[in-house]
Amino acid sequence: MRLYRHFDSVPEAGRGAVVAIGNFDGVHRGHQAVIGKAQRLAREFEAPAGVLTFEPHPRRFFQPDCPPFRLTPFRVKTRLIQALGADCLYALPFNKALASLTAEEFVYYVLARGLGVRHVVVGDNFHFGRQRGGNPELLVQLGRQHGFGVTVMRRVLSAGTEPYSSSHVREQLKSGNPTRAALLLGRYFEIEGRVRHGAKRGRQLGYPTANIGLADTLHPAFGVYAVRAQLYGGGGKWLAGVANIGISPMFNYRTPLLEVHLFDFQGDLYGKHLRVALVDHLRGEMKFDSLDGLIQQMNEDSKRARVTLAWEEWDNAWPASPFVAVGPETGGA
Numbered sequence: 001m002r003l004y005r006h007f008d009s010v011p012e013a014g015r016g017a018v019v020a021i022g023n024f025d026g027v028h029r030g031h032q033a034v035i036g037k038a039q040r041l042a043r044e045f046e047a048p049a050g051v052l053t054f055e056p057h058p059r060r061f062f063q064p065d066c067p068p069f070r071l072t073p074f075r076v077k078t079r080l081i082q083a084l085g086a087d088c089l090y091a092l093p094f095n096k097a098l099a100s101l102t103a104e105e106f107v108y109y110v111l112a113r114g115l116g117v118r119h120v121v122v123g124d125n126f127h128f129g130r131q132r133g134g135n136p137e138l139l140v141q142l143g144r145q146h147g148f149g150v151t152v153m154r155r156v157l158s159a160g161t162e163p164y165s166s167s168h169v170r171e172q173l174k175s176g177n178p179t180r181a182a183l184l185l186g187r188y189f190e191i192e193g194r195v196r197h198g199a200k201r202g203r204q205l206g207y208p209t210a211n212i213g214l215a216d217t218l219h220p221a222f223g224v225y226a227v228r229a230q231l232y233g234g235g236g237k238w239l240a241g242v243a244n245i246g247i248s249p250m251f252n253y254r255t256p257l258l259e260v261h262l263f264d265f266q267g268d269l270y271g272k273h274l275r276v277a278l279v280d281h282l283r284g285e286m287k288f289d290s291l292d293g294l295i296q297q298m299n300e301d302s303k304r305a306r307v308t309l310a311w312e313e314w315d316n317a318w319p320a321s322p323f324v325a326v327g328p329e330t331g332g333a
Helices: 029-045 058-062 074-083 103-115 136-146 166-174 178-185 291-309
Strands: 002-004 018-021 049-055 088-093 119-123 149-153 190-194 210-213 223-231 238-246 257-262 273-283 329-331
Touching: 018 029, 029 049, 029 119, 029 149, 049 074, 074 088, 074 190, 103 136, 119 136, 136 149, 166 178, 178 273, 190 210, 210 273, 223 257, 223 291, 238 273, 238 291, 257 273, 273 291
Parallel strands: 002 088, 018 049, 018 119, 049 088, 119 149
Antiparallel strands: 149 329, 190 273, 210 257, 223 238, 223 273, 238 257
C-alpha cells in the first residue's frame, strides 16, 4: 500500500483512484463497508483503491484538551486499512489550512485537482469543509461539476437496529464490554506500544508484567482483562495472558497503565513492541488489605482468564483474515 501525506504533490501512480473518505477511527464494520465498496468499484473501473483520512483526528485539532478518545492511532489504522487491501492511503494533515477550506474548495483543491479522483465513496452521514458545511448531496453535485462519480452508502446497522459507529464502540469499551465492542469492530480492540520498565512489583508478586503506556488511546474501563498478545517479529503467534488497565489502587499510579502478564512465557520484552487484544473484562480494579489478598485474587484472575481463552485458536486471527461488512448504497453521479 502506498502512503501519501499531502494532496498537492501526488504522483501519477496515486491519481485516478476510487477513494473512500472518512476519519475511520476504529475501522469498524461500518467503515469496512465503505472501504469495501470503494474496492469493488476500483476493480470494476480498473483503478487503484484508495482511502482518504485525516491526521490528527479533527476532534483533536478542534478540542486539543479533550480526554483520550482514539480507537486507532495512526499506526494501527494504517495497518488495518492495509489489511483490508487498499492500494493507496491518503493521510492528510488536518491543520488550520485544511480546516479553513470550504466544501467547494475541498472538492476542487483536494479531490479534483490534487488527487484527480475517479470516484468517491462516503457514508450517508459524511460532512466536510469549513464548519462541516458540505454533505453527501452537495458532494454528488460537485462531483458532477468536476467529472468524478460519488456513491453514498447507507449506514450499516448492527443487529439490524442502530448504525455501527465509533462512538458506540467507545461506549462499550468504557462500560467494560470488550466482547460487544468486538462485534462492532469486527475484531478485538487492541492496545499496542513499546514495553517499558516499571517498578517490577509484578515480578516480586510472581506475576511479571509487560508495561505499556496508554498515550492518546481511549482508556477502556479500568480493571482486569483476559487478553491475547502478539510480539512484533515473534512469528505472528498470539500468546494468552491476563492484564490490568488502570492506576492500580494498591500502588496509586499517577497515570493509567496497561500491565500484561503472559502465561508460560520466558523472555525479555523490554523495548519490544507488543499488540494486546482485550478479549474479556473479568472485574474492575480493587484495593486489597494486604499483598497476600492481592496475590490470591491474581491467582483467581489467571484461572478465569485461562478458561476464557481456552476456547479459541488465535494463530490465524486478525489481521490475516479481516471480514468486511457489506451494506446497501444509493448511487450518485
